Structure formats: C-alpha cells, structure tokens
Amino acid sequence: MAEQVSLDQLKDRQIAVLNKIAYTDMPTKNWHAGDSLYKRVQAADPKLAKELKAAGLDHLVIKDYTNRNDKSGFCAIAYVDPKTGATGMSFRGTEGMDDLLHNPKDMADNTMTASIGVSPQSLEAIAFFEKNEDKSGNNYLFGHSKGGELAAEVYVTNYNNVKEVHTINPQPINPYKLSPDQLAALQRDKFDAIVVNGDIVAWLGTTLYPVRYVKNNGTQDGFFGPHAVDAMMIDKDGNAVIERNPFSGYFGQGIAALLATKILGSVQRHLMLYSFTINVMVRIGNFLVNDLPDLVHKFVDHLKKAIDRFVEFTHEVKNALKEFVGEVVNSVSSWFKKHFNSGYKYATAHPFIQVDTYKLRSYAQRLESINRRLGQIDRRMDSLYTKVGFLDLWNLIQADLFTGESYKLRKCAAYLEETADDFETVERKIMGSL
Known part of the structure; x- marks a missing residue:
C-alpha cells in the first residue's frame, strides 16, 4: 500500500x-x-x-x-x-x-x-x-x-x-x-x-x-x-x-x-484595451462581492499607475482609461450595494431620516414601567419566604431568581432617552443655521 x-x-x-x-x-x-x-x-x-x-x-x-x-x-x-x-x-x-x-x-x-x-x-x-x-x-x-x-x-x-x-x-x-x-x-x-x-x-x-x-x-x-x-x-x-x-x-x-x-x-496586443477594461470590471466585481473595499481602492491605484506606463496609448487614451476605471468603480459598487446591501437599498429609497422622538421617550417610559412592576413582584415574593413550607422553598427560590429590577431594561430606557435628546439637539442646530 x-x-x-x-x-x-x-x-x-x-x-x-x-x-x-x-x-x-x-x-x-x-x-x-x-x-x-x-x-x-x-x-x-x-x-x-x-x-x-x-x-x-x-x-x-x-x-x-x-x-x-x-x-x-x-x-x-x-x-x-x-x-x-x-x-x-x-x-x-x-x-x-x-x-x-x-x-x-x-x-x-x-x-x-x-x-x-x-x-x-x-x-x-x-x-x-x-x-x-x-x-x-x-x-x-x-x-x-x-x-x-x-x-x-x-x-x-x-x-x-x-x-x-x-x-x-x-x-x-x-x-x-x-x-x-x-x-x-x-x-x-x-x-x-x-x-x-x-x-x-x-x-x-x-x-x-x-x-x-x-x-x-x-x-x-x-x-x-x-x-x-x-x-x-x-x-x-x-x-x-x-x-x-x-x-x-x-x-x-x-x-x-x-x-x-x-x-x-x-492579436492580444491589438485587443489590449478590451482585455484590460474587461479585467477591471471582473476584478472590481470580485472584490465587491467579497466585501473588500480596501482592495478596490488599492487595485484602482495600481491600475492608474499601470496605465501611465502603457507606451502604446496616447495621453488622451490614458486619461480616458483612468476616467473609465473611476466610473466602473462607482457604477459597479453602486450596483452591488443596491443588490446585496439591504441597508444601502433602503437608504437610497428613503434619503430623509424621520425620527419620532416622542415615541422614543414613550418606549423608554414603558420600559421603566415594566421595570417598576418587576420590582414590586420581587418585594411581594420576598414576603412569602416566612409563609411557605420547606417543600415549596426551592420553587420559591427559583421563581425569585427571575424577578427583580432589570439592569438591561434600565440601560435600554436610558439609551432611548439619550437618543431622543441627541436628535432634538441636532434638529435645533440645523433649524438655527437655516
């Protein structure tokens, strides 16, 4: 073997x-x-x-x-x-x-x-x-x-x-x-x-x-x-x-x-321009599909330097090629973002951000209300420790672990309040500069 x-x-x-x-x-x-x-x-x-x-x-x-x-x-x-x-x-x-x-x-x-x-x-x-x-x-x-x-x-x-x-x-x-x-x-x-x-x-x-x-x-x-x-x-x-x-x-x-x-x-030398431009599109498309924007920019820089070294092309053709590379990057990038990036797709369809700060504060208050109710339930359960028998004590301890005021809920409520404040501050600044 x-x-x-x-x-x-x-x-x-x-x-x-x-x-x-x-x-x-x-x-x-x-x-x-x-x-x-x-x-x-x-x-x-x-x-x-x-x-x-x-x-x-x-x-x-x-x-x-x-x-x-x-x-x-x-x-x-x-x-x-x-x-x-x-x-x-x-x-x-x-x-x-x-x-x-x-x-x-x-x-x-x-x-x-x-x-x-x-x-x-x-x-x-x-x-x-x-x-x-x-x-x-x-x-x-x-x-x-x-x-x-x-x-x-x-x-x-x-x-x-x-x-x-x-x-x-x-x-x-x-x-x-x-x-x-x-x-x-x-x-x-x-x-x-x-x-x-x-x-x-x-x-x-x-x-x-x-x-x-x-x-x-x-x-x-x-x-x-x-x-x-x-x-x-x-x-x-x-x-x-x-x-x-x-x-x-x-x-x-x-x-x-x-x-x-x-x-x-x-034949390849005479078709160089076609080969070069097609490879630009294929390569940029590959980078964007794999979400590698840094490589796109590096690739474009390399291409523009390479174009300057093409002795077969006139100055006008070289400039046209550079413009083509830039246009391809923008158009291909936009196409991939529109088709593969849902956030970009939504943002382009909704260019204006509308934030209802009243609802943000309302949600924050509702979270605070839930937290207070959890605290009340926790205090009522504490009073049961002197009234239950030994067999029910374990069940009471387990239930008690799931009650009490929540740090996460309090943190979420504070975040909503701060976000509402920030949006209202920015809005006042924009209105003041108009």
Whole structure:
C-alpha cells in the first residue's frame, strides 16, 4: 500500500494524477460531500483510480463536483486532504485535441480567453473556487490545457488565498489584461507550469510565468500527442525529467508553436484595451462581492499607475482609461450595494431620516414601567419566604431568581432617552443655521 501523500508534499507523479482526475465523468447527482475520491473515480475510471491509489492520494475526500460539459464546457472537482484540512481543485481542459471540430464550446471559450482574456468558463472557475476555498488560504490548484488557464485565472484573482498552483501544458493566460500585482503573482514560486517537449498548446499566446520544460516519454501518438498528461517523462523518484533542448525531435510542432505565439501575441496586443477594461470590471466585481473595499481602492491605484506606463496609448487614451476605471468603480459598487446591501437599498429609497422622538421617550417610559412592576413582584415574593413550607422553598427560590429590577431594561430606557435628546439637539442646530 502506497504511503499517503498530503497536498503540500506532492511530486510530479502526484501532480500528474491530480491534473487528470478533472477529466473523470462522475454521475453529477449520486455523489455527496465527504465521499471517498478514490471510490468515486474507481466507479468511473478504474485505471485512473489505480494510479490515484499508487500515488498515495486515495485518502482524499470529495468537497464539490460540477460537470457542465454539455453546456458551457466547464468541469471541476474540489477535494479535501483529511490529514491537513487543505483543499485541492482540479479544472478540466479541452477534450479531443486531435478532433477540434467536435469541441465547439471549449474551442469558442479558448478563443475568447486568448483574444480578450475572459470567458464564461473563467468566470465559472472563479465562482467555483470562491464557493469551495479553504478560508484560511490552504488551497491548491491543478489544471491541464484549458484547465491550466482556468487555474491561472483563479490564481491571479485570489493569489493571496492560494498556496500552490500546478499546471501541465497550460493554455497561456492573456497577460495584457493583468494588473501589475497579478503579473507579479505569476512570477512567484507558488505558480508551477510544466510543459512537455513537443506540446504547442502552452505556446498559444504570450507566456510570462516560469516554465519547467520536461522530456516526452514518446508514448503518445499524433500531432497533439505531446499535449497529453501521460506524455510527461517521470523518473523512478516521481519527478519529471527536465528537457534541455525544447522541441528536439518535434520540428513540426516547434514551427507551429512559433507561429501561434507570434500570431496570437499580435492579436492580444491589438485587443489590449478590451482585455484590460474587461479585467477591471471582473476584478472590481470580485472584490465587491467579497466585501473588500480596501482592495478596490488599492487595485484602482495600481491600475492608474499601470496605465501611465502603457507606451502604446496616447495621453488622451490614458486619461480616458483612468476616467473609465473611476466610473466602473462607482457604477459597479453602486450596483452591488443596491443588490446585496439591504441597508444601502433602503437608504437610497428613503434619503430623509424621520425620527419620532416622542415615541422614543414613550418606549423608554414603558420600559421603566415594566421595570417598576418587576420590582414590586420581587418585594411581594420576598414576603412569602416566612409563609411557605420547606417543600415549596426551592420553587420559591427559583421563581425569585427571575424577578427583580432589570439592569438591561434600565440601560435600554436610558439609551432611548439619550437618543431622543441627541436628535432634538441636532434638529435645533440645523433649524438655527437655516
């Protein structure tokens, strides 16, 4: 039996398996949170389940699973490491790279991501993470191909709450939409991208994060064979074997990768303005949904500094972008407050505060009256101690504990009186200044 491995001790063998489990088609209605991940994978893919067990990952339990392959194409699974409490999430990529025409939803999503930097699946991935994340930040992300790009999308939006990201042959995230702090986050050691020799998907765009280029084991056939997770060469210790000569033995894929990088890089640069503005809206919306107004202001400051460094834009365009950022913050902030903040919604519908100080004082007097009556009951019960027998004494003591003047009621009455005084004082000052 393989020794159990926690999510903070993974080698490349375990990383490969966790990237592959996102492709498992489990029944969407029969699983439950807390189910054994191993048993669920075994029912759907016995071969992969065997790999999961051999890798020492059969102790993981399911936290959430979604499969929208017939709709948007988004598929992901979240699981928990019972040993550490860490949460892992694996995102599925595009299936059937040798038959692209049969994957219209995935390919349309890939095109949107590469060109303007956002897609329906990227928004679903962010929502999936925020639903299932470990709030202490003990989160690990995995993704192959399009799933690697989704993992990157989640990471740059929530990088402070992610411990590690492990991707294999990931589609590059569009770098022109990212803010300076997001670009810096991609350069951290916690972001790990493995690219197998001969893969071209990892070069479909501009790659600005570190890449571990590894050898191909030669087991996968076809032009897109090197793109498969199983194409990665792993040594006896469970580590991927580093490749020193990229595209050696894969001349055709090398030419295709070079052309793809040049063409898509040019497209991304020309659509930079669209990518940038869309990311602003997505990021601010994310901050506001999670009630992080301080991060909104910091993000806006970073953006305005970044805009000044855009050499491609004229002075007028830069000023227009800054105004756009400010308008987006205000409009998006107001929209979220109106829909998610009931107090704000009521205040905007009722801009004038009407306070009936007479009723405040009336409520205070009623509380004082209740307190006096409690005091009277308490004194009457005290007189009973000399008249009850021994058997009734315990019941009398218990009843007596619930009577007597209440400090809380007296405090509430005083608060109402003081509030009425304060409102009347402010009202006199306002009337005097008119």
